[in-house]
Amino acid sequence: MIPLWASHAQLALAESNCPVPDGDGAKLAYALGRAQQKEMFMKIQKSLKVDEIDVSDPMFWARPLEEREGAFAVLRAENPIPFVREREIPDVPIPPGPGYWALTRHADILETSRRPEIYCSGKGATSIADLPPEFNEFFGGMINMDDPRHGHQRRIVSRGFTPRALAKLEADVSRRADDIIDNVIERGECDFVSDIAAPLPLGIICDMMGIPESQRKMVFEKTNIILGLGDPDFGEGPAGLIALALGAGSELAALMNEMAELRRKSPGDDLTSSLINADLDEGAMTGSELASFFVLLVVAGNETTRNAISHGMKALTDYPEERRKWATDFEATASTAVEEIIRWASPVIHMRRTCTRHTTLGGQEMKAGDKVVLFYSSANRDEKVFTDPHRFDVTRSPNDHVGFGGPGPHFCLGANLARREIRVMFDRILHRLPDLEITGPPAHLQSNFINGIKRMPCAFTPGKPKTQ
Numbered sequence: 044m045i046p047l048w049a050s051h052a053q054l055a056l057a058e059s060n061c062p063v064p065d066g067d068g069a070k071l072a073y074a075l076g077r078a079q080q081k082e083m084f085m086k087i088q089k090s091l092k093v094d095e096i097d098v099s100d101p102m103f104w105a106r107p108l109e110e111r112e113g114a115f116a117v118l119r120a121e122n123p124i125p126f127v128r129e130r131e132i133p134d135v136p137i138p139p140g141p142g143y144w145a146l147t148r149h150a151d152i153l154e155t156s157r158r159p160e161i162y163c164s165g166k167g168a169t170s171i172a173d174l175p176p177e178f179n180e181f182f183g184g185m186i187n188m189d190d191p192r193h194g195h196q197r198r199i200v201s202r203g204f205t206p207r208a209l210a211k212l213e214a215d216v217s218r219r220a221d222d223i224i225d226n227v228i229e230r231g232e233c234d235f236v237s238d239i240a241a242p243l244p245l246g247i248i249c250d251m252m253g254i255p256e257s258q259r260k261m262v263f264e265k266t267n268i269i270l271g272l273g274d275p276d277f278g279e280g281p282a283g284l285i286a287l288a289l290g291a292g293s294e295l296a297a298l299m300n301e302m303a304e305l306r307r308k309s310p311g312d313d314l315t316s317s318l319i320n321a322d323l324d325e326g327a328m329t330g331s332e333l334a335s336f337f338v339l340l341v342v343a344g345n346e347t348t349r350n351a352i353s354h355g356m357k358a359l360t361d362y363p364e365e366r367r368k369w370a371t372d373f374e375a376t377a378s379t380a381v382e383e384i385i386r387w388a389s390p391v392i393h394m395r396r397t398c399t400r401h402t403t404l405g406g407q408e409m410k411a412g413d414k415v416v417l418f419y420s421s422a423n424r425d426e427k428v429f430t431d432p433h434r435f436d437v438t439r440s441p442n443d444h445v446g447f448g449g450p451g452p453h454f455c456l457g458a459n460l461a462r463r464e465i466r467v468m469f470d471r472i473l474h475r476l477p478d479l480e481i482t483g484p485p486a487h488l489q490s491n492f493i494n495g496i497k498r499m500p501c502a503f504t505p506g507k508p509k510t511q
């Protein structure tokens with residue numbers, strides 16, 4: 044995604060798959076490698092010295108995860124707030140910015156999240172590059188706003204995420220998760236990402252908003268265009284991709300405008316109806332605010348949850364003892380396991396803030412206008428907060444991860460929904476496909492923003508659909 048949840052470097056990064064052979068050979072090599080894997084931990088590699096680490100270099104994000112984790116461990120210990128220069132993005136008419144402070148420690152990320160009056164989101168939270176304000180507004184909505192506008196919008200949309208509203212969605216989550224398993228169960232193998240992890244989050248967002256079945260294919264296609272930006276699978280240069288994203292965004296906006304019109308005349312039992320027909324003193328949304336909010340939900344709630352589920356499955360395959368613990372007592376372990384999956388996956392690698400005035404953070408002086416980038420993925424491995432941070436532990440407690448952002452006004456609005464979706468999906472996998480295993484190397488999205496898995500083969504003993 045370029046103009047939405049993107050950063051300067053992400054544009055340049057585009058995407059690459061793991062440099063591994065395809066086909067049965069790769070699967071076999073992968074299986075053999077795994078069989079030999081006895082470690083309980085990810086073995087990080089500190090192959091880069093502190094002054095060789097440049098997190099704005101696209102090549103840094105092409106390095107194996109173990110090396111990147113090692114580099115962040117070195118930064119946390121030796122230079123926890125480096126100043127990073129920004130790079131030019133080929134073919135994109137945005138000049139490189141002045142650089143940014145990269146926050147790698149948990150404590151500094153907590154501090155910036157808690158103090159929005161000093162570290163604001165209004166200049167852009169989802170892009171390190173300074174994008175035109177209309178881009179931030181349209182694609183990011185309230186995630187790129189400060190108070191009072193942010194508070195006002197958040198109060199309006201929060202009504203879709205109350206415990207009551209989520210309880211109403213629970214039946215949809217269960218039904219959709221069962222349908223997903225039904226669709227693959229007879230095959231014995233499938234692509235874990237597109238067949239199992241991806242359909243649930245988008246389906247639920249459409250259910251929430253009351254998008255009619257007839258429009259879902261269109262929503263799915265346009266969303267994929269927006270989410271897939273930066274991915275050469277789409278075969279366009281960055282400038283062409285921006286045009287594509289804007290086109291896809293305006294088609295989604297047109298759909299929401301149409302829906303707003305319809306629901307104004309005849310309200311239904313969905314979030315769209317309650318957002319546009321709210322009491323005046325609570326505040327109602329205009330058609331274009333609704334469109335922006337929908338795009339934000341689709342962008343914020345979709346790929347994040349999908350990647351958490353994919354990384355979770357990979358981790359359960361890599362660490363069978365942890366899987367055994369969870370499968371043995373699903374209910375007792377589910378809450379800690381879900382939190383650990385989010386910490387482990389850190390689906391959102393970073394968000395940005397901008398200093399509103401001169402300040403000092405973690406001993407580092409910063410001036411008004413300086414950008415700070417919060418590397419959640421690094422904070423989630425901070426040795427000062429997590430015992431054995433490179434161990435995947437489904438019973439980890441406490442687990443003060445910042446996978447959903449730090450404490451503050453922008454803390455993920457969909458956190459409880461995401462937790463629910465992940466829990467239900469693993470409930471179905473561990474009960475209905477109990478021997479499902481990842482059978483080949485994942486194709487990673489090469490991005491400094493989204494910790495994404497694009498494809499990942501899996502296999503299981505075939506069974507019968509529930510609906511038969």
Ligand code: HEM
Nearest residue numbers: 168185186343344347348351394447448453455456457461
């Ligand atoms: C595992 C899944 C998810 C992860 C890791 C995640 C992560 C995040 C993070 C890190 C932020 C903080 C932004 C900041 O501080 O600047 C955020 C905000 C947000 N998330 Fe999530 N998210 C997930 C799922 C969802 C879902 C399912 C939805 C809704 C359907 C959602 C909706 C939002 C919204 C609307 C915001 C903006 C909140 C605001 O600015 O007030 N997220 N998310």
